[in-house]
Amino acid sequence: MLKRVFLKIAYDGTNYCGWQIQENGITVEQIINERLTELLGEKIAVIGASRTDSGVHALGNVAVFDTETRIPAEKISFALNQRLPADIRIQESREVAADFHPRHCNSRKTYEYKILNRRFAVPTERLYSHFVYMPLDVEKMKKGAEYIVGEHDFKSFCSSRSQVENTVRTIYKLEIEKEGDMIHMIICGNGFLYNMVRIIAGTLIKVGLNIYPPEHVQEIIEARDRSVAGPKAAACGLTLVGIAYD
């Protein structure tokens, strides 16, 4: 009997060309499809929730697939991890309703963006944070972040390569905390446009550098124009923390 299996997936994006299958390099989706196909003896093509970019990490991306296997859904995590490379690890597997679709259901996604702000870079943090040499004013970044929270048209924070029509999204939370030399930006919303978190991070870095006053974030939102926001910050600083479904 066919069942739909939900996977919570963590990966180190350093060595992958992102989530989605493409011709130019190895992707996380491709590796998971290959290993599931081997494990279950059926041709598997997962449906992923979030198409993370090249170099972006995940603690809890989500994918589903349908299978006739008699292996209990909860055991698939263990069996699949045995076959996966060390930079991809299933965190949970369970059966879900046959009509559950990870992109069509209402959800809240949480991302973390890490900025290492100190005089010299730290080698062991280089793959998981964006390094900024100049001192950042974290209080100003927090003030700038307040303008992002709420329902807004985020067209200014969407890569111009995107063809999405509706650029309105709701940000429930945007917290900035400094812990030693590391600035953690935690952002939670009902959806994110292409490169949106990285452009928000790049814009708030400009606020922290005193290039933009915090109030300028409001003007950037209102402009609905990608060219007025800051640059997108490095992919390696970004981690998809998790996706919560209603």
Place this chain on the structure above:
Amino acid sequence: MLKRVFLKIAYDGTNYCGWQIQENGITVEQIINERLTELLGEKIAVIGASRTDSGVHALGNVAVFDTETRIPAEKISFALNQRLPADIRIQESREVAADFHPRHCNSRKTYEYKILNRRFAVPTERLYSHFVYMPLDVEKMKKGAEYIVGEHDFKSFCSSRSQVENTVRTIYKLEIEKEGDMIHMIICGNGFLYNMVRIIAGTLIKVGLNIYPPEHVQEIIEARDRSVAGPKAAACGLTLVGIAYD
């Protein structure tokens, strides 16, 4: 005029065969010697403080070298970082007395050993922590750790490949803290035997797994026999945090 320059060095040990120059692979010492020689136009051979093993990381290893350069000692960090690969970064450079020797002076070394203790491994932590699937009793590990603190003959915690004669060392501090799923073991002492921190970590993991009662750590110390202590824990969990000189 000859001056002696002190370097504080951070590195990600993942891709190196440790600190010390050897024939079987690339080492951190070798890379630093090569890049310094290029930068200064003199043949440089640094004297390192700690010969970290293959795969072990550092936030603050120390090395010194003598040079006739007219580049101010404080500027060498910036110039050298331009030439170093991203997994090695000088954190500080300054002039020291001509007779300062990083291994012959009294010092306190601090290491951190990280243990990730959860059901499934986390890919982005895999290169910087030792993963333990079975639940660890951190309170018991803390009790076991108390026996390590003080001046003891640590022969049981010294790899049998070592030929050092005096195996007495003083441990000033051994703290174990849990933060989420990560157990941090911070150890500070006047010196460490070969593999000593990793064998202490491996022994305390056995305590945390309830294989050894905490009091057994005392018996292990008294035995002065490597074979009665726990196994050495993985190199990737270990970071040389820093070295303080009197």
